[in-house]
Amino acid sequence: MPTMNMIQALNSAMDVMMQRDDNVVVFGEDVGYFGGVFRVTAGLQKKYGQTRVFDTPIAEGGILGTAIGMGAYGLRPVVEVQFADYIYPAFDQLVSEAARLRYRSAGEFWAPLVVRTPCGGGIFGGQTHSQSPEGIFTHVCGLKTVMPSNPYDAKGLLIAAIEDDDPVVFFEPKRLYNGPFDGHHDRPLKAWSSHPTSDVPEGHYRIELGKASIVRPGNDVTVLCYGTMVHVCLAAAEEAGIDAEIIDLRTLLPVDVDTIEASVKRTGRCVIVHEATRTGGYGAELSAIVQEHCFWHLQAPIERVTGWDTPYPHALEWEYFPGPARVTAALKRAMEVA
């Protein structure tokens, strides 16, 4: 079994699917000859030809619009939006069209597409290369939303997303492309190769959408997180010496309520962590779900640790990023209450 980083795992998912299914096509800005600014589609054009892997004009709305038409024809487009910050020009096509097509046509037409897009900060990208807009999409009925935290999941989830007959917005935390990152930006970089999830099978496998993963079982407090924050939360639990149960949601919509509910009912405490801005973020929905399902079991207020409600600032990136110190503090607050 080869060792893959997240980029290679995602590339492998597309490779496997293009091999198995002629209808899978890949396109987006710079994804063709060059293989994408993060190299996630590298080699695919050479292998599958220009009519299945190609560059597009810089028009995210056009990418989505044409992808929907291709989906209606019977293809399975996997498109890249170069940064999640640039998905907004495609918003109408995603929300009013991709998400609504099956419903409004009562099942006559649908758009089985995947929008891959790098999200999150920690690379000094400033406010337009760092956003985590997943909370905007989880509010849109008809879209599925996914965010993996490691190479193994990334491949399995991307394959499941491509095989899914509904539109999926697939967020790739760019800070994780080349290695796990626990928020200690001042420590040496780690590579995926020494992480167990880099053992990625070459062939086809899927991780069912809608299923969370308990990445650290524990008894004291439930931590709900996804993407880069999974690694931050693992580090924080360790540093705080708290026996936290850390749940990597993986799919945000549909979310795995049963796993969340079972855990919080057991621990009685819950900390929610995401990198996106707080107000109206996906953490708010998680908080609402937890209090609706586990009200009588909660022993302490649910905590949210999130990005601040400001744009992602270039120089003060590490003041913005919800790192292990803030998560540790929240875990302690959650545990303080008797």
Next chain:
Amino acid sequence: MPTMNMIQALNSAMDVMMQRDDNVVVFGEDVGYFGGVFRVTAGLQKKYGQTRVFDTPIAEGGILGTAIGMGAYGLRPVVEVQFADYIYPAFDQLVSEAARLRYRSAGEFWAPLVVRTPCGGGIFGGQTHSQSPEGIFTHVCGLKTVMPSNPYDAKGLLIAAIEDDDPVVFFEPKRLYNGPFDGHHDRPLKAWSSHPTSDVPEGHYRIELGKASIVRPGNDVTVLCYGTMVHVCLAAAEEAGIDAEIIDLRTLLPVDVDTIEASVKRTGRCVIVHEATRTGGYGAELSAIVQEHCFWHLQAPIERVTGWDTPYPHALEWEYFPGPARVTAALKRAMEVA
């Protein structure tokens, strides 16, 4: 004091502001000669001329893009997006530009604009004339979000929004344009004229953004709502015979946390009601806020009564609309718990 319906009150707000401030300009699709498909801008072009009130091409992104440029020049554009369902093509300009301009230029440039847009269902408009997308905007830092529930507030809030130096998304519940509506769609229509809030002063007054209004003081349970749902909640409390404290939030961002907190701490119970889809909606944020601020005072789980997580269906509109029966049931559930 004349009696005004919501359309007249909104029209009066623009009229008053155009009179006072040369820099106020009004534009959008069909707003000029015709006065808007809901007649909200009727008469303004005639009064203030074609260069201050004018029709635009059908391009919501262009309307917002040019409005931002005008704002940077020094004007105060008040633009109409014909239905909230059609705001998505303008999403990038709103989110990446209007909301971010002041921050990214460290205060050198800003866009003091107001986007007026009719929202909500109950008029058999089907899925693209009924949406309530406020929850998408409350997650965007840098935008203020407002939704009035009656003529008096509508005028005062719109004047405050126009005078505000930050971009404001101003949602107008279209079902309330011509009369209050409590969700009893099978009963005779009511007009505003017999409602106290239709006593609207002709001149200038403002209702500060960020301040909620307690429309019905009560002791048993706090109801958080806005827009059309205010009237539905009033009816439901009456019908359930429950002494609910009903808070009309009016401004969703920034929200009046203090009023919410004081009320829930007193009642110990909370029901949140909105017409938008549930998952990731603004109600989730309200739920999170309430449990963070009032955890130790809560005697029952916070309830959310919302639109279902589906598009707004044409024929089954009343099955979709969160009417008094559903609110009543939630109030009872909240009260059941001892």
Next chain:
Amino acid sequence: MSKKMKKPESLRLHVPEPKSRPGHSSDFGEMHLSPAGAIPRPAADAAESKLRELPYGLIRVLDDAGQACGEWAPALPTETLLKGLRAMMLTRAFDERMMRAQRQGKTSFYMKCTGEEAVAVAQAMALHPDDMLFPSYRQQGLLIARDWPILDMMCQLYSNSADRLKGRQLPVMYSVREVGFFSISGNLGTQFPQAVGWAMASAIKNDTRIAASWIGDGTTAESDFHHAMTFATVYRAPVILNVVNNQWAISSFQGIAGGESATFAARAIGYGMPGLRVDGNDFLAVYAATQWAAERARTNHGPTMIELYTYRAAPHSTSDDPNAYRPSDEAAHWPLGDPILRLKQHLIASGIWSDEQHAALQKEVEDQVKVAGREAERIGTLGSANPDPSTLFEDVFKDLPVHLRRQRDEMLGA
């Protein structure tokens, strides 16, 4: 530099205004109409650089006497012409009755295409039956020309239990996969790049089917127009992109969409795409232009944009009253006449039709509408035969996820 010497001029904002408003007499100004037959017909594989005059002319075939003139005149069998006439007449009769049905409260909303029937009908007929159509809300004629039962359309309008869209969509927002008619969106313009994507897919799969799409003059300002034009030219997609310039977008005349400074067809040459400008009320011209564009697309010569120059004789929709913004007799003064009357005149001039036959056909289509209408009403009108509420949660996703199952149960009180 001289500009520094002169006292600078004050800048002025130009706001386009139509030639006439209510209370004034109708005026279409100096409308430039090429005479019928005046525009040469280039080969369908001509280089775009040879086609740059086309957007500034107006392709017309039928002259004032109903004669077909010039190179664009298509040699159509009588059968085709009569089928076209019938489809246009049926479309108009259907519109009349459904407009009345809305006024009678049988449905919430309706939109007519009166005066524009030639666009959808002739274009549907000039395409192959398996070409894919991405319409706007004003091309009901496509369905009718493809012989789709009007009863089925009525059931959609009535959101009754036989509505194939389960009462979900606003009336007129049809979707008919069986005849290649794509689901209509309420959001203007979105179908334009989708049609391009469908056509690209057809090319990727080395299929032979092409796509066509329709938007209005007003909608050309939306970003989707630009995306469709760009992607179509870049990938030479086999698609026909139609702009139905019916002079109005609700209350805004076409100048507000940019029709004052250029024709809509001229947009095409900016991208290096042929742009045809066609008399949209001339069945033969519309047919011929569509055929030309289809041939071009089918032979891998890429996309064509067609501006169909016509007039929206009816209100925008049942929610609209055009007397508030345009002279009420404007439709009557439209210089390009009525598409049905013009084809009728041509058929009579050609000796294959008569006033009597026309009157009989008129009665026949009206009866057809009446019969279907009665049947539709028997099944149910809006609110009288609602779909099963539990269907409300279907088709959001292919399979019902847990949270929607729970909401459904909550609604059903389970």
Next chain:
Amino acid sequence: MSKKMKKPESLRLHVPEPKSRPGHSSDFGEMHLSPAGAIPRPAADAAESKLRELPYGLIRVLDDAGQACGEWAPALPTETLLKGLRAMMLTRAFDERMMRAQRQGKTSFYMKCTGEEAVAVAQAMALHPDDMLFPSYRQQGLLIARDWPILDMMCQLYSNSADRLKGRQLPVMYSVREVGFFSISGNLGTQFPQAVGWAMASAIKNDTRIAASWIGDGTTAESDFHHAMTFATVYRAPVILNVVNNQWAISSFQGIAGGESATFAARAIGYGMPGLRVDGNDFLAVYAATQWAAERARTNHGPTMIELYTYRAAPHSTSDDPNAYRPSDEAAHWPLGDPILRLKQHLIASGIWSDEQHAALQKEVEDQVKVAGREAERIGTLGSANPDPSTLFEDVFKDLPVHLRRQRDEMLGA
């Protein structure tokens, strides 16, 4: 109909490819270059219908010998030419040093405009100082031509305590209200309709100032381009909309943006707007075209689009390595040469400049950059002199709302 007889052709997707890729020799194909002086200069108030050939030519003033030829040659005082030369040279020296600074870890990111200096510098100079500029990230020359201190620019690049943008923006995303330079956005194209809006506002207020904006060839595909073009023509906004066609958009050649089937300038005629296509490496041509468009705008004749035909000689940014997608010697083969060398040649040919003076000027601008660079580094480089963390919460809104105050307190541990 004949099409029914023939066996239908299989459709094919066309995907544009540049003439050459790494490993092959540079090839610009049959690039159509009008000779210098060949294109006539119409009056600035000429009707658009008389200008429809312009987008297909290339306005050039400087010939191969450095002589200014033809009607477009502007009569510029020596002082102006020398100021332009200096600004271009300073821009290039600045770029060189900041690129190195990024490599040395003094900042996170940088973008050069090498080879495109004439665009920003000549255009800034052809406009009035109070005209408003809405740039993309590759017009640092605008600031330099408007004499904005490069030290201030460096502090932005270093996000240090003297950064006027408080360390918030990615390097190169300047904002300088004092010299009418609008805040640069990371989202491509958004400034184009904003410039139109600003110009509309200027017209609404009967002001005399006009606006100008810049986007790249790749960015023309974005919806903002279409919105800007539409609104500008509809309201005849006093604005100049510039498309800097530097042949590349990161790794995509201009054919992917639609440059294969039409020039970008041709887009303009589709809207009824004049479109000039200009040798972007010819200082005099750029100056003249801009002056023409500005005169047109100032006299209420509306907007102009200018395509500046040039070549991105440098990598897209410090994150990019163009050797992965284009021949590494492509810049050297660019047929339109280097804008600095071409102006230098003209000045020498005109007898007002010499190699010695040029070398001295080169040293002077390098010294200027060095001095400013040292000062900027003294103030701080990325991470060494961060702004006060509490500033993170300022300017989201004009006033700090409660929830942000609470978050700030939480961050500061208060």
